[in-house]
Amino acid sequence: MSKNQRRRPPNPRPATGNEVCVLQVEDLSRGGNGVAKDSSGRVIFIPFTAPGDLVKARITRQKSHYAQAELVQVLEPSGQRQVPLCPVFGRCGGCDWQHVAYPLQWQTKCDGVKAALSRQDLPMPQSWQEYPANRIWSYRNRIQLRGKKSVLGFYSRASHSIVPVERCAIAHEELNEYIATVREQGKLRTKPYKVELAVDADGSVRAVWDGATAAGGFEQINSEQNQRLRHWVMExxxxxxxxxxxxxxxxxxxxxxxxxxxxxxxxxxxxxxxxKNQWPSNISFHRSDVFAWVLEQARQVPGNSADVPPSSAIIDPPRGGMPEQLPQFIEALRRLNVTELIAVGCKTDTWARDLAGFIHQGWRLQKVAVFDFFPQTAHVESAALLTCN
Ligand SMILES: C[S@@+](CC[C@H](N)C(=O)[O-])C[C@H]1O[C@@H](n2cnc3c(N)ncnc32)[C@H](O)[C@@H]1O
Structure with missing residues (x-):
């Protein structure tokens, strides 16, 4: 439907708290929600909707410039919709976008990364590369299930109640086949439990019961896209x-x-x-906080740092991004004569904020590549190449 053809929603008044209103969804936000506007022009975010949907939605939270709503009913579905594969989609806390056709998912992610760069006043780099996923289902090599007696499933959205599942459409088939075994074993447990299942390259499944997240060591959850990211880093x-x-x-x-x-x-x-002997002999592992390690290495650089041969760095912090003292860290990289840096991030806004921190200290943004590690969700993995003299 073109913008001009869009039907005006029949609610002429601004939507108020708890009210159920009819809204025309106009856009898809990079956070995952459909975006509509009430008659006052205020933006309303509605999960599980798609641009072009005419929906009934209940306002659940009000802010001065926007409101959050929950979907009550799709009155007229958008042509951008697809039928979700999971019967628990919308209740399970995992996927945001099973109802959205993949081309729109991917476009929204790429536009979201561009918007995040622009919000930081960063110019578009000369090189922009896109890596959508070839495999949009059955891609997760690791899942975290929750159980209580014979109930086994995933946490629901925004709560710790368990949505029971038989299978997960974005998980590898080997993991799905293992769920029945976990359920049987879980029945014998007296307390609520968490179990993390991971599939290895040879198809065998490892189960870690009540461990920390990624207790077997952090591993990217999408092996195919991870290969493409590794290749990009190597290039x-x-x-x-x-x-x-x-x-x-x-x-x-x-x-x-x-x-x-x-x-x-x-x-x-x-x-x-x-x-240990699995690794090439020129890799050293340091179990340390990154900041502490880098600052200590920089402190040990004798005399003039220009005498240190140029080196390269990769940063791939958790979702929160780099700590606040980024300028101190950048100064330490300068002393270590790091002249090229690859910054990887799975949370677009913090990644873009960190890029801006580097650019304000004289680094140049050369390339950005966007990888879809997480089809059917609004998450996206981004990588940037930065250089400095
Ligand atoms: C997004 S993962 C990236 C891991 C790796 N680059 C990869 O591709 O598999 C983030 C990693 O940061 C580590 N981490 C979190 N906070 C840290 C800190 N303050 N210092 C050092 N490592 C940290 C976690 O253990 C985790 O392995």
Missing amino acids: NISNHRTVLDLYGGSANLSAQLAPDSQVIHCVDLSIPLSE
Whole structure:
């Protein structure tokens, strides 16, 4: 439906709290919600809607410039809709967009990354690359289930009640086949439990009961897209350098660089569980806070840092992004003569904020690549190449 053809919603008044109103959904936000406007022009976010939907929605939260609503009924569905695969879609806390056709999911993610750069007043880089997913279902190699006696499922949206599931449409088939085993074993447990299932490359499934998240070591949840990210990193890091893989986990992004690098320092609070002799001999693992490690290395640089050979760094922090003292960290990288940096992030706004922090300190944004690690959700993985002299 074109913008001109859109039907005006029949509610002539601004929507108020708890009110059920009829709204025309006009857009899809990068946060995942459909976007409508009431008659006063105020934006209303409605989960599980798509642009072009005419819906009945209940206002649940009011702010001065926007309101949040919940979907009551789709009166006229948009042509951008698809039929969700999961019977529990909308109740389960996992997916936001099973009802949205994949091309629109991907477009919204790419536009969202551009919008986040623009909000930070960052120019578009010369090179912009997009990596949508080839596999939009059955891609997750790790899932976290919750159970209580014979009830097994996922946490619901915004609560800790369990939505029972038989299978998960975005999980690998091997994980789905294992769910019945977990349910049987869970029945014997006296307390509520959490179980994390992960499938290995050979198809075998590991189950960790009541452990910390990613207790087996952090691993990207989409193996296929992870390969493409690793390849992108390899293409963009210069050879024959020292590489700092910061927030490096098990050196997922740097191990492949070992044959062409001087030495790789992988720094992470957790250390890989795999055997030491599995790793190339020029990778050193440092179990440390990244900030503390980088500052300490910079302190040990003797005399003039221009004498230090140029090196490269990868940063891939958790969702919160880099800590507040980013300028101190950037200054330490300068002393270590880091001249190229790959910044990876799974939360677009914090990633863009951190890029801006580097650019304000004289770094240049050369490339951005966007990877869909999380089809059917609003999440997206971004990577940037920055350089400085
Ligand atoms: C998004 S993961 C990235 C891991 C890795 N680059 C990969 O691709 O698998 C973030 C990592 O940061 C680590 N981490 C979180 N806070 C940290 C900190 N303050 N210092 C060092 N590592 C940290 C976590 O253990 C986790 O492995």
